[in-house]
Amino acid sequence: MASQGRTPADDRRSTLVPEAVDDFVDAFGGDVLLPSDEGYEEARRVWNGMIDRRPALIARCSGTADVVETVRFAREHELPLAVRGGGHNVAGTAVCDDGVVVDLSAMNGVFVDPDARRVRAQGGATLGDVDRETQLFGLATALGVVSETGIAGLTLNGGVGHLRRRYGLALDNLVSVELVTADGTVRTASETVNPDLFWAVRGGGGNFGVVTAFEYELHEVGPEVFGLFVWYRGDDASTALRTFRDYAADASRDGSVLPFYATVPELDEFPEDAWGESTVVFLGCYDGAIGDAEAEFEALRTVADPLVDFSGVMEYTELQSMLDEDFPDGLQYYWKASYVRELTDDVVDLVVRYGRESPSPLSTVDIWHLGGAISDVAPDETAFWHRGAPFMVTFEANWEDPETDDANVAWARNGLAELREMPVAAGAYGNFPGFGEDPARTLFGENYARLVDVKREYDPENLFRLNQNVVPDGATGAAR
Numbered sequence: 001m002a003s004q005g006r007t008p009a010d011d012r013r014s015t016l017v018p019e020a021v022d023d024f025v026d027a028f029g030g031d032v033l034l035p036s037d038e039g040y041e042e043a044r045r046v047w048n049g050m051i052d053r054r055p056a057l058i059a060r061c062s063g064t065a066d067v068v069e070t071v072r073f074a075r076e077h078e079l080p081l082a083v084r085g086g087g088h089n090v091a092g093t094a095v096c097d098d099g100v101v102v103d104l105s106a107m108n109g110v111f112v113d114p115d116a117r118r119v120r121a122q123g124g125a126t127l128g129d130v131d132r133e134t135q136l137f138g139l140a141t142a143l144g145v146v147s148e149t150g151i152a153g154l155t156l157n158g159g160v161g162h163l164r165r166r167y168g169l170a171l172d173n174l175v176s177v178e179l180v181t182a183d184g185t186v187r188t189a190s191e192t193v194n195p196d197l198f199w200a201v202r203g204g205g206g207n208f209g210v211v212t213a214f215e216y217e218l219h220e221v222g223p224e225v226f227g228l229f230v231w232y233r234g235d236d237a238s239t240a241l242r243t244f245r246d247y248a249a250d251a252s253r254d255g256s257v258l259p260f261y262a263t264v265p266e267l268d269e270f271p272e273d274a275w276g277e278s279t280v281v282f283l284g285c286y287d288g289a290i291g292d293a294e295a296e297f298e299a300l301r302t303v304a305d306p307l308v309d310f311s312g313v314m315e316y317t318e319l320q321s322m323l324d325e326d327f328p329d330g331l332q333y334y335w336k337a338s339y340v341r342e343l344t345d346d347v348v349d350l351v352v353r354y355g356r357e358s359p360s361p362l363s364t365v366d367i368w369h370l371g372g373a374i375s376d377v378a379p380d381e382t383a384f385w386h387r388g389a390p391f392m393v394t395f396e397a398n399w400e401d402p403e404t405d406d407a408n409v410a411w412a413r414n415g416l417a418e419l420r421e422m423p424v425a426a427g428a429y430g431n432f433p434g435f436g437e438d439p440a441r442t443l444f445g446e447n448y449a450r451l452v453d454v455k456r457e458y459d460p461e462n463l464f465r466l467n468q469n470v471v472p473d474g475a476t477g478a479a480r
Contacts, residue, residue: 053097085125128317146320151170169374174215202382221316227310256372264277334435
């Protein structure tokens with residue numbers, strides 16, 4: 001499988017007029033990188049090593065005014081426009097061929113109001129940036145599980161993290177956003193200001209503009225929580241996952257658990273005789289009284305004799321960064337997911353089989369326990385449609401050798417296709433999109449028609465189309 005970008009034989013070049021570029025640079029406050037500039041090669045790289053795209057221009061914005069200039073420039077010159085926050089979207093939507101990249105990575109300020117329990121974070125901030133500032137006050141908002149992930153894409157597409165069952169998706173914690181729409185206007189969107197736009201950005205992805213700032217509600221979390229992190233040998237996988245199914249039926253909202261089928265890494269923390277073996281791992285967080293956590297997770301920690309059990313009281317920021325080293329920049333990634341109404345024996349067997357047969361020891365098959373606060377919100381209350389499913393199954397193909405691209409992508413696609421043949425599975429998740437092959441309706445369900453209306457109002461020419469695209473004319477299509 002070729003890298004995601006133009007083929008090596010394609011020698012197209014941007015038709016940008018030099019004078020137009022000069023005028024843009026003169027009006028720009030940050031740095032502008034062209035293909036001939038030093039630093040361009042590094043700037044065009046994103047987290048997923050499969051992505052190899054060459055934009056005509058990378059605009060490293062210093063503030064909202066730069067974003068406005070860049071959006072107007074791309075629109076006036078009819079150029080593809082990509083938006084880079086953290087650059088972690090697995091489909092590589094943060095960069096494009098022959099177009100313009102709005103790079104927000106320098107816009108990463110985080111400002112906490114502990115009295116109001118609010119945090120305002122710029123669009124280039126990461127989860128780690130937000131957690132670092134909010135934890136100074138013993139506060140946090142619901143985000144993800146890898147601290148190097150950008151808040152922008154994570155939030156706009158949903159956002160499932162360690163606090164999901166108690167406080168919902170990341171987007172459920174939004175109070176307002178500031179964004180630049182396709183006409184270059186800076187707008188605020190909230191429940192009372194541009195409420196239609198606020199509804200759409202909460203789950204509609206990057207279809208409606210460049211979000212330059214997010215304001216979230218904060219909750220009392222940490223500084224210490226109980227982290228669940230117990231590993232079982234592959235022979236105990238089926239038993240462990242069925243035990244998790246029983247646990248999930250009556251689980252407290254204070255607990256969020258993510259089981260995944262993996263391979264034991266060659267690290268000193270693990271018995272050497274288990275290196276390279278299959279394993280099932282329970283990763284979770286208990287955001288309640290520390291004394292109650294032992295009882296909450298007892299069944300999950302006593303399935304069998306654990307290979308290792310790293311569970312215990314830890315800093316919330318430690319839990320949030322625990323997986324960082326497993327997802328380094330430049331590795332090959334392909335992730336896809338589907339929601340599951342019931343964790344049937346067939347689903348469990350599929351997870352175990354595909355986990356065991358993975359062509360890469362770095363890949364996992366994950367089962368996210370959802371429900372709780374996520375399902376408290378009606379499907380049409382925000383653009384995020386898939387509220388009722390208690391689980392999400394994810395095939396995370398992670399590998400090192402580009403020569404094995406085809407085998408690893410096929411493993412994830414085949415696993416998901418087989419899962420979707422089961423009557424309990426449906427839908428897709430915008431943060432695990434593969435390469436955006438699924439039609440937008442797969443994500444947005446019955447919210448799609450309303451999203452089209454909002455798209456038609458704020459982006460009638462479909463400038464923001466490098467995503468799970470909502471097409472202004474109402475057509476159903478995959479991301480472009």
